[in-house]
Amino acid sequence: MSDKSPLISYIMNIIFYIVLSILLLLWLLTIICRRHGSFQSSTQQRRQAVLVSPAIVAYPINQELPPGLESSIIETFPKFAYSRSDQDTGMKMTGECAVCLGVFEEKETLRLLPKCGHVFHAECVDIWLGMHATCPFCRAILLPEQASTVEGPTTQFEVVINVNDGRER
Template sequence: MMESPPIITFVVNIIFYIILGVLVILWLLSIVFRRYRAYQYSVNNRQAVVPSPTIIPFPPITTNYDLPPGLETSVIDTFPKFFYSVRPDQDIGVNSATMKMTGECAVCLGVFEDDETLRLLPKCGHVFHADCIDTWLRMHATCPFCRAVLLPENHQSGERPARVEVVINVNDGTGR
């Protein structure tokens, strides 16, 4: 005659099959969600075939009409140049009371070394490598450290560029 299994074995078997069933369901759901995400990704990243618009070049937008994009070489050459020396007793030929020396160039972040050519910006007193600041000043009219405006006193400010209206016609592919 067969005896019925003890109640503990029965409960353990039920719990085992319940856990096994939950794991199988979670595994199947993970496969379904992974495929759904891959589908959504492919739908969102499809490139719509739209004709490219005609690109019309126009001058860059400037927010400050008082400053030109850079200084002329003749203006840059008026700023004093000198050789750097770590010896304080050497005469550098520039009034050192007006200089604000940090020991490094704020443009290239290089440390000043003996006998390098430096340039002093007279309006603010900041000092930079001559080559670095010359390149900067050809593109900007301000000190790279404090943003002091370095324009000559006789500069005509307030000139605004002419207003240009540009109409861009973009065809959406439907013939409209």
């Protein structure tokens, strides 16, 4: 019996490592297939998810926004020098620029976006608006009315919010 015990142990070890290798190979194949889209359903292939945060996923629907605003349009948005007393004027000022996250300082040049009323450092928001046609804070579309109808409809998003905090109930 002592001769059979090491042989059985040896065979069990071989079987274990073969099964482990097969499982590892299958796991790697599923990762490769998912990256190349083989396991995605037709619905998932039509909508590519944009991960906003771990709890919010946004799916772009159909059309796309234009890439940015022309400098002639950007220059039509009003600029002014910041003063602490401006916060009482009804403008939507948080006291910091949502583009660079810098705090507004006295006499800095700020730009007001007329469609939504948000305010940013002029230098920061000008760069942003050259690449995007939306407010960096609220994503309001900043195209002039005649331009937005010529360009086509804006991108719509279907937003899925996961309210599960990780605890199973």
